[in-house]
Amino acid sequence: MSKNIDMWALIEKNKRNTFILITVFIVFMAALGYIFGYVYGNGYYGLAIGFTVALVTGIAVYYGGGSVVLGISGAKKIDKKDSPQLFNVVEEMAVASGLPMPEIYIIYDTAPNAFATGRNPAHAKIAVTLGLLQKLNRDELQGVVAHEMSHVKNYDILYATLVGVLVGSVALLCDFFLRYTFFSGGRRSRRDSKGGGGAQAVLMIIAIVLAVLAPIFAKLLQLAVSRQREYLADATGVQLTRNPLALAGALEKISGDTEVLEAANRATQHLYIVNPIKSFEARAKTTSLFSTHPPIQERISILKALAHQQ
Amino acid sequence: MALILIIFLVLLLVLVLMFIGIYNSLVKLRNRVKNAWSQIDVQLKRRYDLIPNLVETAKGYLKHEREVLENVTKARTQAIQADKGVAEQAKAENFLTQTLRSLFAVVENYPDLKANQNMLALQEELTSTENKISFARQHYNDSVMVFNTKIEMFPSNMVASMLNFKQQEFFEVESEEEKKPVNVKF
Numbered sequence: 001m002s003k004n005i006d007m008w009a010l011i012e013k014n015k016r017n018t019f020i021l022i023t024v025f026i027v028f029m030a031a032l033g034y035i036f037g038y039v040y041g042n043g044y045y046g047l048a049i050g051f052t053v054a055l056v057t058g059i060a061v062y063y064g065g066g067s068v069v070l071g072i073s074g075a076k077k078i079d080k081k082d083s084p085q086l087f088n089v090v091e092e093m094a095v096a097s098g099l100p101m102p103e104i105y106i107i108y109d110t111a112p113n114a115f116a117t118g119r120n121p122a123h124a125k126i127a128v129t130l131g132l133l134q135k136l137n138r139d140e141l142q143g144v145v146a147h148e149m150s151h152v153k154n155y156d157i158l159y160a161t162l163v164g165v166l167v168g169s170v171a172l173l174c175d176f177f178l179r180y181t182f183f184s185g186g187r188r189s190r191r192d193s194k195g196g197g198g199a200q201a202v203l204m205i206i207a208i209v210l211a212v213l214a215p216i217f218a219k220l221l222q223l224a225v226s227r228q229r230e231y232l233a234d235a236t237g238v239q240l241t242r243n244p245l246a247l248a249g250a251l252e253k254i255s256g257d258t259e260v261l262e263a264a265n266r267a268t269q270h271l272y273i274v275n276p277i278k279s280f281e282a283r284a285k286t287t288s289l290f291s292t293h294p295p296i297q298e299r300i301s302i303l304k305a306l307a308h309q310q
Numbered sequence: 311m312a313l314i315l316i317i318f319l320v321l322l323l324v325l326v327l328m329f330i331g332i333y334n335s336l337v338k339l340r341n342r343v344k345n346a347w348s349q350i351d352v353q354l355k356r357r358y359d360l361i362p363n364l365v366e367t368a369k370g371y372l373k374h375e376r377e378v379l380e381n382v383t384k385a386r387t388q389a390i391q392a393d394k395g396v397a398e399q400a401k402a403e404n405f406l407t408q409t410l411r412s413l414f415a416v417v418e419n420y421p422d423l424k425a426n427q428n429m430l431a432l433q434e435e436l437t438s439t440e441n442k443i444s445f446a447r448q449h450y451n452d453s454v455m456v457f458n459t460k461i462e463m464f465p466s467n468m469v470a471s472m473l474n475f476k477q478q479e480f481f482e483v484e485s486e487e488e489k490k491p492v493n494v495k496f
Binding site: 088 | 342345353434435442448
């Protein structure tokens with residue numbers, strides 16, 4: 001029973017985090033609107049616009065976030081005739097978990113990986129790469145799909161998708177603004193200083209606000225990739241298949257594969273069963289913020305220990 | 311005096327709301343159990359539907375093994391007709407599973423049949439259906455466990471006994487043979 005209690009607690013936590021995320025996003029956009037409005041005449045006018053934009057965006061992302069994530073990952077929807085075995089395996093896990101049948105997508109990339117997205121179990125979507133179908137056997141595929149179905153059941157998909165789309169786009173905005181203000185922005189202002197005093201000050205304020213908010217967004221991303229979430233999805237997945245070794249084998253194959261998944265990026269990496277950006281820590285400067293991604297070896301050894309218990 | 315009355319009314323309201331909440335969750339869980347049970351039937355029916363195709367495909371190749379095919383057909387008919395009780399149904403389904411196993415064992419000796427595209431597709435479908443049957447049973451038992459626990463635990467046990475919610479039965483696996491995981495070898 002303790003596993004069930006953990007699961008309900010996690011679902012609650014996911015819904016709470018989703019609420020916090022959307023609130024932070026709306027406040028952020030409203031503040032941004034206020035700053036712009038203040039400079040161009042009326043702060044409250046800008047605030048209203050910022051708030052409205054945030055609200056509309058929030059609703060759009062809630063309903064369409066899954067499609068956005070699938071779109072930027074280059075995933076194509078398939079029917080049963082395209083891949084009968086994959087379809088069957090997903091159907092088996094839907095039966096085992098008592099959830100509705102999710103939509104199935106394939107990413108035409110030979111690097112093996114998989115993720116789930118959507119806003120709730122009735123609108124869930126599971127995407128796997130072609131490489132996963134080629135390199136895993138039926139049992140291993142079943143283990144991976146069970147892991148993804150667990151994310152669906154625990155509402156991880158809603159939070160992870162919103163984080164990906166909202167935080168991902170804001171992070172891009174941050175990058176853009178910081179670069180613009182500190183490099184090109186600074187130089188340009190000296191050349192045509194006539195119109196620029198107020199606008200220049202605004203950009204500086206925005207840069208500072210973004211610098212303050214960046215750690216908060218990083219924290220939200222960190223929550224999305226917490227160890228607990230992945231461990232629980234592994235454990236719940238095994239509850240469905242009763243076959244921990246198959247999932248362990250799948251994780252070994254996926255993490256041992258050297259191919260790079262082209263479609264993955266900073267906004268979507270946390271969705272995948274195994275982080276597809278393998279050299280991410282080496283490449284990014286914000287390493288420590290992302291280093292809580294669960295080490296794959298630990299996940300594998302937990303699964304193997306489970307197998308010995310049985 | 312008025313204060314006491316208000317406190318009493320608020321307490322009553324809280325109790326009524328709790329009662330409604332517990333009753334609704336009991337109904338929800340009981341429906342989940344019912345739905346899980348009907349899922350098993352859906353998958354069993356799917357297996358019945360697949361078997362005629364399988365027999366048709368194999369017939370051309372297995373001219374000297376007519377008996378095996380006849381057994382499968384017979385077991386299917388028996389399983390469809392056996393709807394008198396859970397025990398008899400389970401026995402008939404077990405028999406069907408066994409005849410299918412021996413059919414697939416025979417297929418091993420016929421490379422042409424084994425390589426037949428139609429046969430391969432049917433084997434994938436049957437493997438998956440066998441899996442779905444056992445997953446559906448597993449899900450049924452999980453749902454029953456959650457429901458039964460709710461009925462036994464305080465305070466939902468009071469609502470349950472008042473409104474006559476009864477413990478649901480687990481699906482028990484009959485024989486030792488059935489306890490082994492279903493494994494159709496290709």
